[in-house]
Amino acid sequence: AHLWQGVLREFADRLGVTDASTVVTLGEGGTPLLPAPALSRRTGTDVWVKFEGMNPTGSFKDRGMTVALSRAVEHGAQAVICASTGNTSASAAAYAAHAGITAAVLVPEGKIAMGKLSQAVAHNGRLIQIRGNFDDCLEIARELADHYPVHLVNSVNPDRIEGQKTAAYEVVDVLGDAPDFHFIPVGNAGNYTAYSRGYREEVARGVSSRVPRMFGFQAEGSAPLVRGEVVTHPETVASAIRIGNPASWELALEARDATDGWFGAIDDERILAAQKLLAGEVGIFVEPASAISVAGLLDRCEAGVVPAGARVVLTVTGHGLKDPQWALRNADGSDVAPTVVDATTSEVASALDLAPRT
Template sequence: MAKQGSRNLWQGVLCEWADVLDVTDASTVVTLGEGGTPLIESRVLSQVTDARVLVKFEGLNPTGSFKDRGMTVAVSRAVERGAKAIACASTGNTSASAAAYAAAAGIQAIVLVPEGRISMGKLAQSVVHGARIVQVRGNFDDCLEISKELAEQYPVHLVNSVNDDRIEGQKTAALEIVDVLGDAPDIHCIPVGNAGNITSYWRGYSLAETTGAATKRPRMLGFQAAGAAPIVRGERVLEPDTVATAIRIGNPASWQQALDARDESGGHIGAIDDREILKAQKLLASSTGVFVEPASAISVAGLLERHAAGEIPAGSTIALTVTGHGLKDAQWGLKLEDGSDAVPESADADTAQVAQLLGLA
């Protein structure tokens, strides 16, 4: 048994990575203990791809998604600058994170979401944390444009990933992977929605190489849902449509940065259809014990698609980011592969009957 008081409590991104986040004594740190998420080896994915596949489970951040890494920095900076309110556009995860960190900071969160296009789990988080929520009759891109105009014209601080503080905080996930592995992986698979996360990982890996913490940078493999794939198509998608609500974005704010990460790494950005996304969600949950929302499962589906295309060298070390917990969009976990509802079997309160039903008798 460890000696009492001998284990240090994780202090959150701004404290743990203060040396790369420009934290000063005057900084106002608003943290919920984000970061430090596990890197889990997937036995089945490793066997299927003949590689070493490790899953960075960002759903174990405080509000259930990777957004918390950037939000702690963005909200801390907002408070430091005297802001009394923050604003964001969101498909769900950003609003949940912004609402929680605003509550912790004692300031108001204003969140704009597309009407009828946000999961109840994510909306509930914004509600319970006390955010002022406006459902906009439009899509995410409309919400983001309005949020930017609000920040320009009124005393509110924008905390979407167009704010570089968000990218700075999110780069720490790449640094954690390097810290655990002792080097960068050969390949990194990641969902692409607004494209802030692929941008931040590339920044983190580039920093690790520059400082000598890593000897290389990985090939970045990003994946968009087929119904919301503007980067793949090379044009804005006016009505993005996919079960992967967190990446249902038609005009990514970090579009060019995503292309830079792809091109500089010799990587790839591809499109995956919803059926493959949902199959991958169930595969990861049933084989690795990691339950993620559909937008996260696209990393798994994308890896399998690239392997089938012969693009994954045997023996590679692959990091795979899953960005949000499955409880964020739990309805899809209740569906079978054919799309029907999962219905548990029933029995009387009788041991013999239960044993017979289970095939034990």
């Protein structure tokens, strides 16, 4: 049996890794690419879901963090720093813990999901909550990295993009070619950039015949790439992508143009409906930001942009357990009320509408 060794070792030739390289890994990558029959039936397309919540800290960030932390340690860094809406901080803290160095993580106060906050704390991150939004955190992290002995591991660090593009390699590996369309959430647009690079490399290597059209989605209240201007007070339930000034703005526009791509906006209601659909009908539980890929697919199919039978891959970026509160809310905003009964078989049978066998 082959035991998966993490992206740096699995893709050593393509990531320039040798026996002499430092490798800090928690076994990231090699995530499931799952067919989604319920979505295929609904849209008349051939839908596959790249489930990045299956990475060690529950998000795609681990693919880039293994590269960023390995290089940081190789360069003798004693501390890394990042700004985060939650997942990057969880990942940075975990990989830094594994490497035996410090991770300083700057997050917007009260605006990150509880699961992610718990991870940063559990992994001994030096967690600082900033009275401001993600964009403020990133500006401060960049300035600290310029003037203090801390190594920046946000996706403005090219090592992050290097690692994240391995997800596109895996898609091509499993499907035997690139899909026609790829749908993906967009915050800083680092991951959008990474996939488009990975796919372009696969064409250059001669293992795939095409680059998919890259369709990226932002939340309606935080959609600078769609509006074409910075959003100063971004808002959305999808806290992971509550970003008003994407760090990889220029790279994203270049990637969009190179892939005949597109950026769209989805409102919070449709994000939460898509989360429910993916969990309830496909069996994949993701956080709200990730569900925007599903909502984006439905939106573009309704718009008639995705032809019948097209092969479509959706990246779902983070696990639902990171931010579980939304699943316990009904569409009208009320709480889901679990059924409670006495501890008798007949009461349970009746609550389940079961009739006895005849």
